[in-house]
Amino acid sequence: MSPERPRRSIATVCLSGTLEDKLAAASAAGFDGVEVFEPDLVAAPWSPAELAARCADLGLSIDLYQPFRDLDSTDPERAARNLRRLDRKLDVMAALGVDTVLVCSSVAPDAVDDADLLAEQLAAAAAHAAGRGARIAYEALAWGRHVSTWERSWDAVRRAGSPALGLCLDSFHVLSRGGDPAGFAEVPGEKLFFLQLADAPALRMDVLQWSRHHRLFPGQGAFDLPRFVECVLAAGYAGPLSLEVFNDVYRQADPARTAVDAVRSLQWLEEELALRCPQLGLPLPPAAPPLTGWSFTELAVDDVSGPQVGGVLAALGFAHTGRHRSKPVQLWEQGPHPASRARVLLNASADRSAAAGTASVAALGLESADPRRSAARAEAMSAPVLPRTRGAAEAELSAVAAPDGTEVFFTRTGPDGWPADFLPTGERPGPGAGITGIDHVGLTQPFDAFDEAGLFYRAVLGLEPQEVTELAAPFGLVRTRAVTGPDRAVRLALSVSALRRGGWAPGVPEPQYVALATDDLVATARALRAAGAPLLPVPANYADDLAARLDLPGDLLDAVREHGLMYEEDAHGGYLHLATDVLGDRVFLEVVQRLGGYDGYGTADAPVRMAAHRRRRQARTAGRG
Amino acid sequence: MSPERPRRSIATVCLSGTLEDKLAAASAAGFDGVEVFEPDLVAAPWSPAELAARCADLGLSIDLYQPFRDLDSTDPERAARNLRRLDRKLDVMAALGVDTVLVCSSVAPDAVDDADLLAEQLAAAAAHAAGRGARIAYEALAWGRHVSTWERSWDAVRRAGSPALGLCLDSFHVLSRGGDPAGFAEVPGEKLFFLQLADAPALRMDVLQWSRHHRLFPGQGAFDLPRFVECVLAAGYAGPLSLEVFNDVYRQADPARTAVDAVRSLQWLEEELALRCPQLGLPLPPAAPPLTGWSFTELAVDDVSGPQVGGVLAALGFAHTGRHRSKPVQLWEQGPHPASRARVLLNASADRSAAAGTASVAALGLESADPRRSAARAEAMSAPVLPRTRGAAEAELSAVAAPDGTEVFFTRTGPDGWPADFLPTGERPGPGAGITGIDHVGLTQPFDAFDEAGLFYRAVLGLEPQEVTELAAPFGLVRTRAVTGPDRAVRLALSVSALRRGGWAPGVPEPQYVALATDDLVATARALRAAGAPLLPVPANYADDLAARLDLPGDLLDAVREHGLMYEEDAHGGYLHLATDVLGDRVFLEVVQRLGGYDGYGTADAPVRMAAHRRRRQARTAGRG
Structure with a gap:
């Protein structure tokens, strides 16, 4: 003491x-x-x-x-x-x-x-x-x-x-x-x-x-x-x-x-x-350095899910730009400028207990003004700091384990930073489908880690927990709370089943997701369809209800119907979004566009998405059966 | 319709x-x-x-x-x-x-x-x-x-x-x-x-x-x-x-x-x-016939747990009086008079998915004034009526499945009733340790079957749900509600973990139990100790706290300390009780004495019992390890 x-x-x-x-x-x-x-x-x-x-x-x-x-x-x-x-x-x-x-x-x-x-x-x-x-x-x-x-x-x-x-x-x-x-x-x-x-x-x-x-x-x-x-x-x-x-x-x-x-x-x-x-005169821990954005999201994959997720990333406009010097990790990028670029790592090296063919969010790369201080801060806040093994030419990476097991890396993305760990494949990131970065990541929390997680991200990373929203979802009550930096450069949506959820239904609890940002979802959706991306179909009833509820411009409604988009509003603005099928059983991708000052995470539309995901799973199971 | x-x-x-x-x-x-x-x-x-x-x-x-x-x-x-x-x-x-x-x-x-x-x-x-x-x-x-x-x-x-x-x-x-x-x-x-x-x-x-x-x-x-x-x-x-x-x-x-x-x-x-x-002029279903008492409780056992439970029953004063004509089922009885006799069946025939060595409550035999009408009533209340296979000389038995899977038999205990299915072993039921019947059975309900179960017993059997009591137990919140006949001849204590319970701890959720009645628990406890029954030790702190809280007669307190009894009161009377170790991982026995008009189920003492059971399990595990 x-x-x-x-x-x-x-x-x-x-x-x-x-x-x-x-x-x-x-x-x-x-x-x-x-x-x-x-x-x-x-x-x-x-x-x-x-x-x-x-x-x-x-x-x-x-x-x-x-x-x-x-x-x-x-x-x-x-x-x-x-x-x-x-x-x-x-x-x-x-x-x-x-x-x-x-x-x-x-x-x-x-x-x-x-x-x-x-x-x-x-x-x-x-x-x-x-x-x-x-x-x-x-x-x-x-x-x-x-x-x-x-x-x-x-x-x-x-x-x-x-x-x-x-x-x-x-x-x-x-x-x-x-x-x-x-x-x-x-x-x-x-x-x-x-x-x-x-x-x-x-x-x-x-x-x-x-x-x-x-x-x-x-x-x-x-x-x-x-x-x-x-x-x-x-x-x-x-x-x-x-x-x-x-x-x-x-x-x-x-x-x-x-x-x-x-x-x-x-x-x-x-x-x-x-x-x-x-x-x-109380002692002060190291202050939490500002987190200025996403460097990457890492998905754990295996021999089966890796190529599947890679194919989907390609259809979403990503280029496979690098491979790790010492591990079976692929770097996928989209966006011509480093400042507005989305990066996804596919890591097939993890020693996973998951069933074959699954994919899941394994790690978050967050850009820190001072990665070493972020790690020192984490240690002072009783966070489990992860041991790093590092190859000869590889950058030092500090990481901690969040309550749900997700690894959080504190990074600096630059010539001397983590990208140096990847050898170029020859492919270059291009404008792709117009995806410009990671908007947020949605992490389904273990039943009893929800409040713990909110405090973890607050105390360890300096993110602020937002209001809890409660959702009557098809397979049970779901609570969601975002943790965000003051400028929203980093957003995480943490969700939890208030009881257990839908033990009777396969495919629940809900999968995690990575929400990719675009400035023009209609154009992006058009590109994704053309590329054959596995977009989740949204029922026609949804658009009919939207038309009854909101006075939306006709061309927007047409686009919603044509591309299977979803749209919701809060007091500050609107949110256009779409989802892919669930990939490897545990994760899917969203593409989202924030309009005006919308500050939410599409939770009002989540029941529609969950029901559609369940339907796709049933169709897949029937197809296999 | x-x-x-x-x-x-x-x-x-x-x-x-x-x-x-x-x-x-x-x-x-x-x-x-x-x-x-x-x-x-x-x-x-x-x-x-x-x-x-x-x-x-x-x-x-x-x-x-x-x-x-x-x-x-x-x-x-x-x-x-x-x-x-x-x-x-x-x-x-x-x-x-x-x-x-x-x-x-x-x-x-x-x-x-x-x-x-x-x-x-x-x-x-x-x-x-x-x-x-x-x-x-x-x-x-x-x-x-x-x-x-x-x-x-x-x-x-x-x-x-x-x-x-x-x-x-x-x-x-x-x-x-x-x-x-x-x-x-x-x-x-x-x-x-x-x-x-x-x-x-x-x-x-x-x-x-x-x-x-x-x-x-x-x-x-x-x-x-x-x-x-x-x-x-x-x-x-x-x-x-x-x-x-x-x-x-x-x-x-x-x-x-x-x-x-x-x-x-x-x-x-x-x-x-x-x-x-x-x-x-609304149509009436068959009225629920009065349930006048317990005919038996049936425990599902296997080759490992059967002899263990039989040994404990013997130490509790039961005699192995019968064996079933066509199935590997033993009848154990205690009490000289049929009207005040406790009967337990050990059934090794069940097709069980349980792990080897486990034992559990499989069925309740309830004495009905009209077993056929009980079954007709159950059917009218959408209860799953179980198919019966019957041997040549065997009595007809109507049964339904309760929400937790427990089978409920409607019986008449008499020469032409279910006891005729059993061939005598030669052993006769005697006064044993003074156990005179079944007081109640405690059934741990699946997480989402608690309210369903209360309505099931009310609508199907005509039992009345009592107040819900909530207990801050060592491994999580537990709710208990009894369902009883108007004269308390039949009592069931249904309990449930309000959330899930103690996934981190082995041996939970709580096991089921059969509470056996005695008119003199101190004498019964003395007999059980002499016979080497595996009684659960109660901490000395418990008796010290009891002495501080209640002005109990000195000889009662002495007996509590000597025999590891528990005692609690409600507005109507007192409740002396003891528990055995958990047998076969999922069930234990209690012996209880109601004093005055006590109408509860010992829930206030349950945390002490749960902690003691956990300690015994840890000791067993350590002993095996």
């Missing part, structure tokens, strides 16, 4: 598995400490003392014991019984060697409303704790029966006036109710006993359900966590930054991955804090 | 897949008609006339075209444009041969609030429809901008006074807002153009999100659909009962299964209506 930054802690409830699994994951990801969630301890085979020893072995401190529920009561007998229950838990804490217990505001029917009586009961509990060398961090649950705001919890703590009683602030409980962290300034720092952090998407639903199922790690949701933490630190809090995230996806995902995702969320948050509050 | 019952229809949006998939599924399940959901048509390869022909081939009428959105507008130019859009859709409807279009209340910023202007615009649209021989069914969306109640939609229709304009009533839109269907009585029957039905769970969330993601088929949720439909029919509605269910699970599930589930929901609803409104 570096002394300059706050300690990083995580509640065991954030992670899937048994307590044994959780601690191993938290330690491996580099956390400094944990909050022990009581049900995890109750189900654990270790005595509290054995657990303490296990944590010590793993380099983890135990920062909090939690939660203690429904302490106060209007029924004196029950209040006394609750104190006896607290005493038993103080026994456990003593054996664990942890001195702070989280007491949440009561949700019980017998919860105390009277401010003085509540303070009195909290003070009594604090006296029990103090007698054991412990202290109570009191937290207002957003759905507490009488105490549901941090102000009300602070009022109780202030009235109680016990040195062993302080506050636990939880960003979810405060921000989900629209609370203002600026008010923390009135609380003396020594009364801020603990800080729990969670982000969340903006949802309109019961706050208890929102909290229990949909919390996220900082940087994944809609809350302003940097400002929240700034206010807590400004008030004098000196404890750990501790994550408490209840989330249905993380609850069942590999805890080793979740823990890395979680630690990355704190790395991101600490950087935001360091930039926001220079006076704190 | 039988003439006495209402026509059964389903909106294509209810089903997963392409329009081709949906129509095939609806037809195969026996629906009479469909609502064509416009986006399904837009993505379809057929022209409207081809679609009409396809539906005719499949025996499906097209009962509604839907939805037409945002018709009215405060902007006259946009209002005129919306009418032009309507004209195009009337073209499509003419080609489809459907005469009713659903117009939903507008959600647009330019929606009309003024009641007379709205009526005027609806009347103008109705005139366009009438000119094409069509009509408009106007529906209030629960989140409509100005029209969000059925009363407001009826006001607009009444004011418009057009014969070609009537109401579409949708149970979700009315009941989600707490609307009272009694008011439908004021609407003339000829103004009720269409009826859409959906159930839903009681959720506190944004009504739009609730509607789009969580609708259910009638009988699966919390709405009183029988009363709703009674009110609609009483007002004179004579059209189809049509399902419109937006549900994230069904959206990605096999449409052939969903369609059967959907038709069953109408079969259930029609029976409820027939019983509620005898004056309607």
Whole structure:
């Protein structure tokens, strides 16, 4: 642990598995400490003392014991019984060697409303704790029966006036109710006993359900966590930054991955804090260099899919311009000028577990202002930096693995850069069909990597996650979120099946795709048809519906009908696009033209495309059968 | 179609897949008609006339075209444009041969609030429809901008006074807002153009999100659909009962299964209506005979798992009392009196795809007052009735397949019943360890069969679904719902992983279990330990926590600690229980004692049990490794 930054802690409830699994994951990801969630301890085979020893072995401190529920009561007998229950838990804490217990505001029917009586009961509990060398961090649950705001919890703590009683602030409980962290300034720092952090998407639903199922790690949701933490630190809090995230996806995902995702969320948050509050003197990771565009997209192919995809690239106007010096990798290019050129690599060297004949997006080449700094940044954000083997005359390439396994290369495309790895074939890139570059790449994420991926691209690459759009697709609900640079030079469309998708239907989940840019899709489409490119047919009903919905120019509608184009609009402009058949079972190509300031990814048209792809697959299967 | 019952229809949006998939599924399940959901048509390869022909081939009428959105507008130019859009859709409807279009209340910023202007615009649209021989069914969306109640939609229709304009009533839109269907009585029957039905769970969330993601088929949720439909029919509605269910699970599930589930929901609803409104003269299916108890639970085993499970049954006090006349099936019994006897069959004959050495719950034997009528009832509720092969001296057994594949036998246990199929081994059932019967069976449901299963047991067997409990389990969120007879003689605990569960962890999803009843678990546990039964160890922390939480008698706590029991309470009583190790990878046994009126299934303790099972599996794996 570096002394300059706050300690990083995580509640065991954030992670899937048994307590044994959780601690191993938290330690491996580099956390400094944990909050022990009581049900995890109750189900654990270790005595509290054995657990303490296990944590010590793993380099983890135990920062909090939690939660203690429904302490106060209007029924004196029950209040006394609750104190006896607290005493038993103080026994456990003593054996664990942890001195702070989280007491949440009561949700019980017998919860105390009277401010003085509540303070009195909290003070009594604090006296029990103090007698054991412990202290109570009191937290207002957003759905507490009488105490549901941090102000009300602070009022109780202030009235109680016990040195062993302080506050636990939880960003979810405060921000989900629209609370203002600026008010923390009135609380003396020594009364801020603990800080729990969670982000969340903006949802309109019961706050208890929102909290229990949909919390996220900082940087994944809609809350302003940097400002929240700034206010807590400004008030004098000196404890750990501790994550408490209840989330249905993380609850069942590999805890080793979740823990890395979680630690990355704190790395991101600490950087935001360091930039926001220079006076704190927090260490800064290397800044993310601007990503200025696409150098290439690499598709993994094999002996069967390679020639197929190559043939399609040729029909799309690409030229096979280079072959790699040491590996079976082909470079395909289109566009007369290097500044407006699309490049696709076909890599047949990958050691793939995929079935024969498949093709998939294997790597993204992104142009970085400083590739080495991009890699250093990635390492500082807990991204897996990939080892590179390099041939004699080959350029150094830094790369990291994204959560879905896609490799992300940081490149500089120039005479001394990665193109030097390719020997010319003699073919030269020409104007082809008018394709001028890569507009974006669409990556289908593993079911439980969607939120992780958004934070990965944000923290590691400096791309900004955009709004999530939700799509009622033919084979199940699909969520899509783009991550983009500020100038949109790099766009990725990440999509996920919200549940699993269409296990009954072959050919799903949805394939990945590479969207190629053109300035004139009608002309490009005409060229592709002439070249025999395998374009996906769009039903005539689609154009009829488009004509009914939008007052489009007649020639545009004619082109839509003639070439099987799709068209949709957002508030800023229009989007003309077409798709190819699925190539090698897992990937297809799009050609797209943005009109005006259209900033989307064609998601409204996606169901039409998905249904058409399924139909083509059924026809192919029937043809083979 | 039988003439006495209402026509059964389903909106294509209810089903997963392409329009081709949906129509095939609806037809195969026996629906009479469909609502064509416009986006399904837009993505379809057929022209409207081809679609009409396809539906005719499949025996499906097209009962509604839907939805037409945002018709009215405060902007006259946009209002005129919306009418032009309507004209195009009337073209499509003419080609489809459907005469009713659903117009939903507008959600647009330019929606009309003024009641007379709205009526005027609806009347103008109705005139366009009438000119094409069509009509408009106007529906209030629960989140409509100005029209969000059925009363407001009826006001607009009444004011418009057009014969070609009537109401579409949708149970979700009315009941989600707490609307009272009694008011439908004021609407003339000829103004009720269409009826859409959906159930839903009681959720506190944004009504739009609730509607789009969580609708259910009638009988699966919390709405009183029988009363709703009674009110609609009483007002004179004579059209189809049509399902419109937006549900994230069904959206990605096999449409052939969903369609059967959907038709069953109408079969259930029609029976409820027939019983509620005898004056309607609706046909009644055979009533579900009372299920008076368990005759047996059958476990599928093989050469490896069979002896293992048999050994455990012996240690649990069971005697191997019979062997089947013609199949490799063993009968194991415990309990001196036939009326309080637990029976388990071990069946090694099943043609199983399971890995060697596994065991699983294959069948449930339920005691029926009239097994043949039970089977006739099942058939009337679209349950798959299983073919039976019968030996010379063997009893007839009727059985159906539940959604998870478990076979459900309707039995009469007597000299002429199924026990006659077994030849005595010479062993006699004795008091054993005090086990007196089967308390319940716990069945882990496939991810997308949970709601289907609840309706299956309700409609087919006459069991009542109980409250859903949600559990934050170690490997992901688990929902459990019991289905029970009115006297609790038969209980099943159905559970499901809300997402998938713990793909990273071996040994999940959770195994099934058979819960055996005892009147004295402490004595039974003592006997089991003495016999060397493989009881699951419960951590000492569990008993410590129990002691802190509840004021239990000291001798009970001692027994909990000594025998590794678990104990939980509900509002009615307590539940003492223990579990065995998992046998054959997929099933374990519980022994349980209900104290007082406890009516639950030990779900609060389940995380402790799951963590302990995982630990045992890890130890076994390590032992083998």
